[in-house]
Amino acid sequence: MALFVEVCKVMSFRKAADALDMPSSTLSRRISHLEKEVGLRLLHRTTRKVDLTEAGLLYFQRCKRIVDEANLAHEQLGEMLEHPTGTIRASVPVDFAIIYIAPLLEEFGAIYPGINVEFDMTPRNADLISEHIDLAIRMGQPPDSTLIARKITSFTSQLFASPAYLKRCGQPQHPSELIGHDGIAFPKTSHWDLRNGKQDIRAEFGGRYRANNVGMMKRLATLNHGIILLPQTSVTEELAQGKLVGLLPGWTGASLPVYALTETRLLPAKVRVFIDFLQQKLGK
Structure with missing residues (x-):
């Protein structure tokens, strides 16, 4: 025609x-x-x-x-x-949104002034289809499902504690010594899998406090309640202020991938540029 x-x-x-x-x-x-x-x-x-x-x-x-x-x-x-426009509905973990996405929004907004972002930061796994959510950010390997996964970045965690805690309880020199220390970790966690390039060790630890929120874990650590295993990028301010210091240099936790999950590969421009932006800024 x-x-x-x-x-x-x-x-x-x-x-x-x-x-x-x-x-x-x-x-x-x-x-x-x-x-x-x-x-x-x-x-x-x-x-x-x-x-x-x-x-x-x-x-x-x-x-x-x-x-x-x-x-x-x-x-x-x-x-x-x-020049994509519209509103993106994103299901994002609270800690990832606050620590990593929030500092990037000013730049993203300047590049794409026509895009608004609505964050759903409830801890549950939202249903993208029934709840009309454009994308979900998830930590760890994505589940086997019909959703399309695009890797955003990956994190490697390290051990940190406050100087006052270490002064009171001593500084461990080897992962095996963590068993005598208080660990602040996610619920139902009693050990960390640590590696130094040569060895992989299952490091047991004690402690009274568990939390499913990184902000709470950091706060408890700065208040001298124990040791945390988190990405260094999530404790930048605490390190700069001297509230936390690194432990066991050379020993790290397992790599933690971060994925953007979408219902389809054919994405609206507003969603595609948001994912591309996060990959560009956070990707390693």
């Missing part, structure tokens, strides 16, 4: 073919196929010129509007890709 409109605009197969950057014979064959499809002759062809039939004139008038609308739609889609 679009090829037919181009021929009618210049009333010449050769000129239209040149404009379309395709062989004149191919263009003529496509138009002949179109005429067979509609069951009517649309163009009178002679060696000197091309004229519209009565049916061709009616068809051209209708098709031109349709093709113009289609071209406009493509242009608007291009504008959406270049």
Whole structure:
């Protein structure tokens, strides 16, 4: 249909073919196929010129509007890709949102002023389809499901404690010594898997406090209640202020991947640029 409109605009197969950057014979064959499809002759062809039939004139008038609308739609889609707009609904863990996403929002907002972000930071795993959520950020290996996973980044955790705690309880020199220390960890956790490139050790520890919130774990550690295992990027301020110090240099926890989960690979521009932005800023 679009090829037919181009021929009618210049009333010449050769000129239209040149404009379309395709062989004149191919263009003529496509138009002949179109005429067979509609069951009517649309163009009178002679060696000197091309004229519209009565049916061709009616068809051209209708098709031109349709093709113009289609071209406009493509242009608007291009504008959406270049200047995406709309609201993104994102299900994000509280700690990840506060520590890692919040500092990036000013820059993201400056680049994409037409995009708003609505955060759902409830601890449960939201249902993307039924709750109309565009993407979910999840820590750890993604579950086997129909959701599409895109890796954002990965974290490697280290051990930290307050100077006052270490002064009171002593500084461990080896992971095996953690069994005599108070660990502040996630619920139902009584050991950390640590490695130094040569050894992997299951380090047992004690302690009275467990929490499913990194902010709470950091706060308890700065109040001298024990040792934490977290990414260094999550305790930058506490290290700079001297509230926490690193332990057992060279020993780290297992790598923790972070994924963006979406319902489909065909993402709206607003969601795609948000994921791309996070990968660019946080990816390793």
